[in-house]
Amino acid sequence: MPLTAPISYDGRAPGSRSITFTIGGVAPDLTAYTARMAVWKNGVSTTSAPLFTLANGSGITLGTGGAIAIDMAAFETQVAALAPNDALFHYVLDVRDGTNPRVFVSSGPVARGQP
Numbered sequence: 001m002p003l004t005a006p007i008s009y010d011g012r013a014p015g016s017r018s019i020t021f022t023i024g025g026v027a028p029d030l031t032a033y034t035a036r037m038a039v040w041k042n043g044v045s046t047t048s049a050p051l052f053t054l055a056n057g058s059g060i061t062l063g064t065g066g067a068i069a070i071d072m073a074a075f076e077t078q079v080a081a082l083a084p085n086d087a088l089f090h091y092v093l094d095v096r097d098g099t100n101p102r103v104f105v106s107s108g109p110v111a112r113g114q115p
Helices: 072-082
Strands: 007-010 016-020 034-041 052-056 059-062 067-071 088-096 104-113
Touching (some): 007 072, 016 072, 052 072, 067 072, 067 088
Antiparallel strands (some): 034 088
């Protein structure tokens, strides 16, 4: 079942947001996994092409202890270039490993404080 994790941030000082992933209560080492976060404007269907995506080394860092860090500065860079007047978005985050095509899914709204 997907985890719903709302995200909010200030466009002037985006910082980062963290999500902790567990399997059966155990937080695995995610350093060998891959991740992709697709983002749409609020109200746009996820069956449409995303506005932009973030991935490992490009806005997302996966670590030990189930740690997933989302660099909101990278997020804001994309938003400022593609949708500078919008404040509401939604995302889907997939985490994958080599043996299981989709290990973890998180999704939810993103609220942006206007810079």
